[in-house]
Amino acid sequence: MECELVPSVCSYCGTGCGVLFEVIDKELAGTLPMKTHPVNEGKLCIKGWNLHEHINSPLRLKQPLVRSFGRFLKTGWDEAIAIAARRFREIIDQYGPESVGVLVSAKITNEENYLAMKLARAVLGTNSVDHCARL
Amino acid sequence: MTNSIAEIEDAGCIFIIGSNTTACHPLIARRVYRAKEKGAKLIVADPRRIQLSRFADVAVQHRLGSDVALLNGMMHLIIANGWQAADYIQERTEDYAELEKTVREYTPEKVAAITGVSVDDIQHMAEIYATNSPAALLYAMGITQHTTGVDNVKSCCNLAMLCGNVGVAGGGVNPLRGQNNVQGACDMGGLPNVYSGYQLVNDIKSNEKFAKAWGRPLPDKPGLPVTAMIPAMLEGKLKALYVIGENPKLSDPDRNHLNHALEKLDFLLVQDIFLSETAQAADVVLAACSMAEKEGTFTNTERRCMRIRKAIDPLADTLPDWQILCRLSSALGYEMNYADPEAIFNEMAALTPSYAGMTYARLGLDGLQWPCPNADHPGTPYLHRHQFARGKGKFHAIGFLEPAELPDDEFPYFLTTGRMFAHFHTGTMTRISPNLNVEQTTGYVEIHPDDALAEEIRDGDMLTIASRRGEMEAPARITPTVRPGTLFLPMHFGENPTNILTSAEALDPIAKIPEFKVSAVKIRKFSEQMGKIPEETGAADPVEADAAAGSR
Numbered sequence: 001m002e003c004e005l006v007p008s009v010c011s012y013c014g015t016g017c018g019v020l021f022e023v024i025d026k027e028l029a030g031t032l033p034m035k036t037h038p039v040n041e042g043k044l045c046i047k048g049w050n051l052h053e054h055i056n057s058p059l060r061l062k063q064p065l066v067r068s069f070g071r072f073l074k075t076g077w078d079e080a081i082a083i084a085a086r087r088f089r090e091i092i093d094q095y096g097p098e099s100v101g102v103l104v105s106a107k108i109t110n111e112e113n114y115l116a117m118k119l120a121r122a123v124l125g126t127n128s129v130d131h132c133a134r135l
Numbered sequence: 136m137t138n139s140i141a142e143i144e145d146a147g148c149i150f151i152i153g154s155n156t157t158a159c160h161p162l163i164a165r166r167v168y169r170a171k172e173k174g175a176k177l178i179v180a181d182p183r184r185i186q187l188s189r190f191a192d193v194a195v196q197h198r199l200g201s202d203v204a205l206l207n208g209m210m211h212l213i214i215a216n217g218w219q220a221a222d223y224i225q226e227r228t229e230d231y232a233e234l235e236k237t238v239r240e241y242t243p244e245k246v247a248a249i250t251g252v253s254v255d256d257i258q259h260m261a262e263i264y265a266t267n268s269p270a271a272l273l274y275a276m277g278i279t280q281h282t283t284g285v286d287n288v289k290s291c292c293n294l295a296m297l298c299g300n301v302g303v304a305g306g307g308v309n310p311l312r313g314q315n316n317v318q319g320a321c322d323m324g325g326l327p328n329v330y331s332g333y334q335l336v337n338d339i340k341s342n343e344k345f346a347k348a349w350g351r352p353l354p355d356k357p358g359l360p361v362t363a364m365i366p367a368m369l370e371g372k373l374k375a376l377y378v379i380g381e382n383p384k385l386s387d388p389d390r391n392h393l394n395h396a397l398e399k400l401d402f403l404l405v406q407d408i409f410l411s412e413t414a415q416a417a418d419v420v421l422a423a424c425s426m427a428e429k430e431g432t433f434t435n436t437e438r439r440c441m442r443i444r445k446a447i448d449p450l451a452d453t454l455p456d457w458q459i460l461c462r463l464s465s466a467l468g469y470e471m472n473y474a475d476p477e478a479i480f481n482e483m484a485a486l487t488p489s490y491a492g493m494t495y496a497r498l499g500l501d502g503l504q505w506p507c508p509n510a511d512h513p514g515t516p517y518l519h520r521h522q523f524a525r526g527k528g529k530f531h532a533i534g535f536l537e538p539a540e541l542p543d544d545e546f547p548y549f550l551t552t553g554r555m556f557a558h559f560h561t562g563t564m565t566r567i568s569p570n571l572n573v574e575q576t577t578g579y580v581e582i583h584p585d586d587a588l589a590e591e592i593r594d595g596d597m598l599t600i601a602s603r604r605g606e607m608e609a610p611a612r613i614t615p616t617v618r619p620g621t622l623f624l625p626m627h628f629g630e631n632p633t634n635i636l637t638s639a640e641a642l643d644p645i646a647k648i649p650e651f652k653v654s655a656v657k658i659r660k661f662s663e664q665m666g667k668i669p670e671e672t673g674a675a676d677p678v679e680a681d682a683a684a685g686s687r
Contacts, residue, residue: 006446007500009433011426012559014312015140015162016435018500021427021446028427028447038501039140039435045161046557046571052427053568060408061422062451072420077454077462084419085466087402091375097354101364101373104325105380105456106314108423109431110440111479112456113316113323114331115471116379119460122351123469127336127358128373131325132314132381134279134362134648 001025007034011107012047015039019051028052088124097125104131136437138271138307138517139504144169145305148176148267150260152202152291153277153652157186158556160311160436163273176263180205180252181277182551182652183581183623184616193259196618197250199549200281200538200653206290207535208246209261210238210297218265220299228296228528237532249535251618265298269306276313277553280651282539284643289531296528302519312436314560319434322490322505323483328357332487348486351469361387362647365639368396375402379456380423384412385561388649389604389639390632406459409563412629423456424449430476431457432498434505438515440493441502538653539641542620546602546655548586549621550636553652558627566627578631580609581623582658587613590658597661600624602654605635608661622656 005020010031018037022030031051035042064080065072091099102120104113113131120129143149143166156164164187171177171190179191180202188194197205213219214235224231243254250257264270272295278287292301292308300306312318324330334341337355346353359367365387367373376397387393397403397416405417414420428449434440449455454462457479461471473479477495484490492507503514518524542549557574558565565571580598582590592598594613599606600622609624609631617623624633634651641650 004446006427006444008427008443008446009315009435009441011315011433011443012564013160014315014317014436015160016315016433016437016439016441016502017162018441023446026447034500036500039437039439040162043162043165046574047559047565048162050568050570053570054564055425055427057409057567059410059567060425060450060453061410061414061420062453064422064452065410065417065420067418076452080419080421081459081462081466084404084421084463087404087418088375088377088467091401095374098358099372099374101359101367101376103361103364103376103378103381103383104320104323106317106320106325107380107426108320108456109316109426109429109443109476110319110323110434111431111476111483112379112460113320113325114483115457115460115464115479117324117330118349119464119467119469119471120377121330121336121345121353122349123464123467125354127327127354127356128364129325129358130327130361130364131317131320132361132383132386134360134646 005032010044010048010051012051017044017048019044019048021052028055092124098128100124100126101128102126104129106131136307136309137301137519138305138309139437140166142305142517143167143271144173146170146175146269146271147305148178148264148270149273150178150264150270151187151273152180154273154275154311155181155183155185155553156273156311159275159313159554161556163311176267178260178263180260182618182621192263193256195252195256195260197252199551199621200283201250201535202278202281202287203283203290203533204241204246204249204535205252205257206294207238207241207533208243208250208257209264210234210294211241211246212243212258212261213265213297214238216262218262219297223299224297227302227522228530230530230532233532234293234530237534264294268298268300269303270295270298270300271306271309272300273309273311275311277652279310279646279648281653282641282643282650283536284648285645286533286536290533293530293533296530301528302517302521302523304517307517310436315435316433318436318438319432319440322434327360330486331483332489345486360647362639362642362649365393365396368399371399374400375404376400377404378413379406382411382413382561382563384416385626385629385632385634387639388634388637388651390634391605392639406456408453409567411561411563421459422453423459424453428453429455429457432480438504439502440490440498440505442495442498539650540638540653540655542655546657548656548658550600550602550624550654550656551621551652552624552626552633552637554627555625558625560627562627562629578609578625578628579612581612581614581617583617583619583621584613584615585619587611592660598658599661600636600656600658602636602656604638607631607633607635622658
């Protein structure tokens with residue numbers, strides 16, 4: 001049996017408690033509080049203790065989906081990305097970049113938020129970028 | 136937060152207004168309990184009697200939307216008793232005279248009439264806050280989700296500066312942020328008017344700086360905030376929307392209005408780890424991997440940037456969000472090639488002064504608090520230490536304004552919305568976690584025993600709650616935690632969608648935040664109507680769930 005503890009940060013509220021993911025034989029088995037962490041000092045709330053459960057949920061999406069005649073079809077990345085890029089390009093060509101909006105996320109990483117903002121402004125050409133800070 | 140979570144333990148007084156801390160930020164509430172054990176005073180002001188109210192030296196339930204009046208009333212008494220920090224005000228602040236003039240009108244009697252809080256309680260609050268320095272003020276969305284959200288925040292700042300509590304350890308004005316990386320999303324420029332580090336898109340120098348770094352000309356007019364995107368969709372001006380890791384169908388106000396807007400879009404692209412209510416309406420869904428399956432950083436409410444690490448491989452055919460963004464950008468003709476998230480972080484830090492001194496190696500396990508401007512800087516536990524970021528701390532004279540909607544003959548109840556301890560935001564993560572879902576499997580509406588008696592409602596009766604926007608059903612939970620005449624709905628439950636009732640038009644004029652905390656509603660017992668059955672959602676397979684939901 002292979003057991004590993006991987007340091008991370010809880011992804012529920014904004015407190016930012018340090019967690020250790022318990023990985024047993026490459027499966028995510030549990031979440032533990034990090035004893036040395038300056039924020040939570042070895043404690044977690046009920047959501048933090050169960051952080052791994054949503055990650056292990058059978059309801060997780062497993063591949064990209066494309067709508068066709070009202071139903072979703074499973075597809076691969078090349079097709080999904082190509083459709084998305086083509087539709088954005090068509091809409092921008094027809095209506096201008098201000099016809100596109102991007103909602104970034106308080107759940108993804110800083111690096112991803114930076115890239116999403118860069119994509120919106122430099123590639124799509126719109127400043128209509130926002131997220132759910134207000135909601 | 137101007138200050139750090141650990142400092143709360145060393146406060147002389149903690150004033151919590153509009154935050155149900157034990158339910159929503161339990162590990163911050165822990166610091167409040169520890170401070171109490173060390174002898175700190177605790178003041179709680181919340182329209183509901185929350186768990187922390189039991190441990191408070193003074194706990195008041197002020198009427199929904201009366202925060203400015205309550206805070207002005209406290210300041211009135213602090214000045215009348217000479218408890219303000221005169222030297223601090225003199226040296227470090229400006230525009231004090233206007234504040235003094237405005238709060239002079241807020242006599243305890245007048246404030247008691249507006250807020251429903253007794254004169255005695257207002258006096259206790261003022262004295263305890265002013266005479267137990269350093270005093271830490273904690274707030275959350277009970278302060279911000281109002282048409283007067285900005286006024287409420289400024290009033291909190293006025294109170295803190297009046298008593299010399301900003302720029303000192305253990306004090307401060309401390310918003311407790313709701314999502315794990317909402318601070319980071321703002322810091323990274325996930326807002327219509329700024330790049331990363333709050334550099335303005337319409338400032339020529341920062342626009343040129345980013346245009347040069349990215350090799351593209353950049354639009355210099357601020358874009359639309361989310362609350363303006365919805366009307367723009369309805370008017371046909373916004374044609375395509377890219378939603379990453381959000382579920383606006385449950386989180387945004389006036390759901391019927393939003394559904395209609397999403398239907399008008401030519402193209403909706405959603406990127407998520409679940410087939411959320413919003414993803415079900417998409418044209419293309421991009422399947423992202425979870426946070427345990429990738430590297431990166433999050434920034435918490437005390438501005439601490441911390442690394443997350445990959446624990447397991449991405450599930451099935453899912454990708455990290457950063458890789459999806461790179462592929463989409465490249466497909467749109469702008470090559471994005473990064474070896475790993477660290478390379479993205481380094482590019483960002485080079486363009487963002489408050490993160491400039493951070494590297495993955497320096498972040499280690501504990502992270503660093505911004506501003507961290509250079510490689511030798513240890514990070515900043517509390518802001519405005521010797522002087523305010525803007526120079527002098529500015530007092531804003533703020534008068535009380537009523538919420539956009541008050542109860543009337545047709546809609547006689549106040550409604551407020553919020554959260555409970557086991558669930559999170561729209562429930563996409565917690566309701567599918569067995570150990571959390573078991574704590575609360577359905578939505579509910581809290582109603583005071585007096586109202587229940589008058590309306591002949593028993594615990595568990597299904598109620599229809601209606602506002603000017605729409606109506607929804609939820610079982611009654613009779614509890615004295617709400618005031619008579621006020622109802623409370625948690626926002627987590629898609630089959631009892633709270634935001635059918637809230638208004639998309641009642642916004643703060645500056646922050647554009649919706650007034651989720653105050654609506655006017657009426658109730659009737661479900662059994663008194665002809666059979667209307669609440670919608671069921673959620674089937675086992677996400678692809679099948681779409682067919683069942685059949686939106687768009």
